[in-house]
Amino acid sequence: MPLRAVVYTSERSEGVTGEQAFRLAADAERFNRLAGVTGVLLSDGQRFLQYFEGPEDGVSAVYARVQAS
Template structure:
């Protein structure tokens, strides 16, 4: 099973709609047996995809072609024995929302991830809280 972690920025010309992204992602990921976590604050995205190697690669190719994303950087790509993020979920930090609550939610959602991946999500959430 493949686990891929990437970060990207929202393309300001293509305003991201987190509700629409979540609905489409849930549909596609369920179909392709992909799970993971997407953290978004509307400006930056940090996502982990876990599942069959070909399906994760196809999903990432769709993301790379999506005009709502720019400056995609793969942070980690590794083979895993078991899913570290369980069922798909999305954490979204809306402007004015309780930043500490989102950090706690991200920590809970990434609790079973490897220490490196968990630290990536924790650090990202904390940095984005300050942004």
């Protein structure tokens, strides 16, 4: 099965608390797992770098969710 991978950077929106960001990351982790996607999320509290990989359909679903957020 071919894999697809995505890497991107982003910043926490003004007004989003650390606790809110943590809950968003936990929700994304559950979604990614269901989509069969694995990866890593790095953060310094304000900026994020995420790498994720998996089957084409799972990565497409996760990336669409990222773009919508």
